[in-house]
Amino acid sequence: MKPLDYSQLFMLIFFYTLLGITAAAELPELDRQIRHQLVSAAGKKDGFKDRFHAQVWLLDMEYRFRTRIPQLKKRLAILRLVHREAVQANLAPELVLAIIEVESNFNRFAISEAGARGLMQIMPFWLKEIGHKEDNLMDIATNLRFGCTILRRYINREKGDLTRALARYNGSIGKTWYPNRVYKALRHWQ
Numbered sequence: 001m002k003p004l005d006y007s008q009l010f011m012l013i014f015f016y017t018l019l020g021i022t023a024a025a026e027l028p029e030l031d032r033q034i035r036h037q038l039v040s041a042a043g044k045k046d047g048f049k050d051r052f053h054a055q056v057w058l059l060d061m062e063y064r065f066r067t068r069i070p071q072l073k074k075r076l077a078i079l080r081l082v083h084r085e086a087v088q089a090n091l092a093p094e095l096v097l098a099i100i101e102v103e104s105n106f107n108r109f110a111i112s113e114a115g116a117r118g119l120m121q122i123m124p125f126w127l128k129e130i131g132h133k134e135d136n137l138m139d140i141a142t143n144l145r146f147g148c149t150i151l152r153r154y155i156n157r158e159k160g161d162l163t164r165a166l167a168r169y170n171g172s173i174g175k176t177w178y179p180n181r182v183y184k185a186l187r188h189w190q
Contacts, residue, residue: 120147
């Protein structure tokens, strides 16, 4: 039996979800492993409306994310954390993924020349503002929580003007080059 492509796997998960079937006895081994990990990841709330929406979103984003992080477990863990922190801050998870792409290209250990750290490139002074000095900005969950909180703060400050909020996030208020880069990256994630 030849392996299923991802559109077939997506449809299979979709129909399994509709029918309430959780066994995958007929699936090739690799696809069974992927499905098992997706189902396991989707079983955790992490801001998802329900299990079906979790499976659909994770499968879609996992496929787009594949070239950046080769290990499936790591991809799914990052995607779940992104979704959780984005939803908690009332942000679109796809926007957060676009910001991460622009800021660090998904390098959790990235450090900018200015000293910004991690996936969302958080400046250490934020530890005093919204965290604790012992918080680790290289920790993915911590970095995402800080980044989403900061972006939400800027969106509120700019009364919903996302372009100005993104420029403020980057420290380039009044300029549009950074927001335009984020909007361009966002096309990949939407």
